[in-house]
Amino acid sequence: MKIRINITLKPSVLDPQGQAVATSLLGQGFDNIKNVRQGKILDIEFNSKEVDINMINEMCEGFLTNPLVEDYAIEEINT
Amino acid sequence: MKIRINITLKPSVLDPQGQAVATSLLGQGFDNIKNVRQGKILDIEFNSKEVDINMINEMCEGFLTNPLVEDYAIEEINT
Incomplete structure (x- = not known):
């Protein structure tokens, strides 16, 4: 599965x-x-075909973005 | 008009x-x-409501991207 943040x-x-x-x-x-x-x-590619949206949010809020100053939106990419 | 590149x-x-x-x-x-x-x-906001797509492509290819190593996609944003 592939997503775009x-x-x-x-x-x-x-x-x-x-x-x-x-x-x-x-x-x-x-x-x-x-x-x-x-x-x-x-653009993040996962090994599995399904990914828990909570895990993605955790990843975004904890590591990939700065929630104080940044917003993020997640979309699935079809390849 | 607002676009996202x-x-x-x-x-x-x-x-x-x-x-x-x-x-x-x-x-x-x-x-x-x-x-x-x-x-x-x-995210580029223009003064006018309509923008010539050729002008946007010229802007992208000439200044905003490096066509040798980068691809770009243009989408309109509704605000």
Whole structure:
């Protein structure tokens, strides 16, 4: 089984990296840009065909994300 | 209009960061992990309600990704 975890900064958290990308794109002439925010993807492949969602949440909250400043969303990937 | 760009390493490209995450999770007792690969998210908000897909592709291929080693996928986000 394969899942994708989309990790994004909470809306209230400043994102200087995203702002740098926005500034850079504006400088390249893409003047339609309003805002850019950056996030992370983790594609995780498991040995088994079924995975306990509680285990995935435990993994995300304990190790893969910082729950203070980050949100995450889990989706299954079909391969 | 708001889009999300999912940037991932091409399957043939080694991903030491993803491997480090996998090793770390295995060390924490999540022994069901087979493989982890890391990627990037860019959430881009535009001033206009419609955006030319060719402009987005130009932006991705010219500035936001490295087409030699990275793939990208574009999706619209409803807010």
